[in-house]
Amino acid sequence: MLTKSSPISTQSNLFHSELFSQLDVKDPLIQLANTINWTVFDDAFEQHYSQDNGRPSKPIRLMVGLLLLKQLENLSDERVVLQFKRNPYYQYFCGYSNYMPGMPCNATELVHFRKRIGVKGFNLIFKMSVALHGKQAQESTVLIDTTVQEKNITYPTMPNLPLKSSIALISWQSVMAFNNAEPMLKRLKTAALAFVTSVMLKSVPKQESFNTPENHCQQTHRELQRKLPTHSLFETYQKDFLFYQQVLAQQPKDKNKIYSLHEPDVYVIAKGKDHKQYEYGNKVSIVSTKDTNIIVGVASHDKNIHDSKTLTVAISHANSNRNKPIKQAVCDRGYVGAKIVLGANIILPKKALKRDNRYQRDKKRKLCKRRAAIEPIIGHLKSDFRLSRNLLKGQVGDELMF
Known part of the structure; x- marks a missing residue:
């Protein structure tokens, strides 16, 4: 049975002081909690709950807040629930006006909530995060690159x-x-x-x-x-x-091999790097703005396809999260073959055309140099935001994780 999220009250309490009066109002979590429109999630996710029977559920704001904190603070399901008990800023972020000494929920309830809202629910949360940046996320030129999201499997060997x-x-x-x-x-x-x-x-x-x-x-x-x-x-x-x-x-040189019994959809991607020749997982695309470095679109691919064929899904997801369509997309040489995708011009590093003047050549060279800005973004996502290894199961877990 659905439990309505109680809004944070500004009225003082007779018996004890409220959290807002004891916390630093300039803290980023406090400012973020006051900026997000939490009623959007209540209206969108209430269809997944029964209205008149069953055990009372946890508030939707609590569950969405825990999922956001899990990614922001690089915590597991068990750790984010424990830190909620110890950190009053977490409690205010999740909609509590008074300090709660106990656990908010069991860690497994986050698993059930992820399955309940599905990919559409996570797309709504991602779209909300893009909308928080306002006009900065509406740049017409974006940077696109692909990376590998490794699965939580052992290194596959023949025996x-x-x-x-x-x-x-x-x-x-x-x-x-x-x-x-x-x-x-x-x-x-x-x-x-x-x-x-x-x-x-x-x-x-x-x-x-x-x-x-x-x-x-x-x-x-x-x-x-x-x-x-x-x-x-x-x-x-x-x-x-x-x-x-x-x-x-299956034989060593067969295609579409099975590399894990509990994750049969995993495929191998050859990186060609010295420290890691091969990675086992799935390919994902990341779209970020050129100047402000805001991630406006992501896409998970269930097959190891060429980078140029991933642009349609990546650009369409980015356009669905913005008010203005993408006009230019700067990519690396791995996207050779793509020229115009969904109305966006694909710019690749290559020799300048003979008909280009000096201004046009310098402009293209500057755009291609700027493309390198997406590389540290991918590095921070993997090292600081739990995207180095995917612990969620199946292809649905691939989409939910990224």
Whole structure:
């Protein structure tokens, strides 16, 4: 059941002083809380709640405020709830006029709230943050670049995925009360330990009979393939069974490989940098204004497409958050091939045209130099605002995180 957000009252309390009278009114959080129009979120998100039955919900302003503080202060769900209890500025920002000594909610309620409002709800919050900057966010020229949002997965190796697949398949045998589940699990652990030890000592046997984790996984797969069709649980595990079959069948040089069992949508992006050759996650686009460096648009891409094909989604999202359309977009050489996208001229660093005069050449050179300003913006997003590693699950988590 929906709980209405109570507005901050200016009337004094008889028994104790209110938060506003004890805090620094020039603090950025206080000024930001007084600037945001919180009623927009109440009107937009009340459709996700029942009006007359169920347990009373937490105020919408509280949940939206905690999500904003989580990103601004680089905190996890558990930490932002704990810091809310200790920090009176957090409490005023979330709509409390009096100090509350307890926890505002459980950390898992933030997970449910993210799923409840979805991508549209996060787009509304992002649009509000752009509108706070007023005319500064309405520049006609923007900077666009792509980066990689890494997923929270282990580094994929060839023995690792078959080993995890084998453990999952053997767990099915224990559920179905097959007799050889425990012996197979013991043999698998022994083979995995022997394989890792031999790799570390650089003495991998060349005999074909050497039992690697891949061989054990294929053996388990064949045994289940014989027993499952006659079992009543075949329909239950059919989707997962085909998924593990795809993991076993893939080769090192195949395309569209699976790099993680719990994040099968992850793909690899080759960076070509010395400190990190490859990154595993998804590609995202960032759009910022040229002079004021305000992020006005973001876009997550579920496939590793060429940078020039990401401009349509990125520019359309930026235009939806602004009143004026984008006229110029400055990009790097990775966007070669794009000229005009949604009415915006794409400017790339290249040789000057013969018909250009000196003023036009200097103007293009200055724009291309200014493009480098988006690089530190991406660095700060990753180091200071929790975007270095995506902890949210699935493709929906990719869109919600960025």
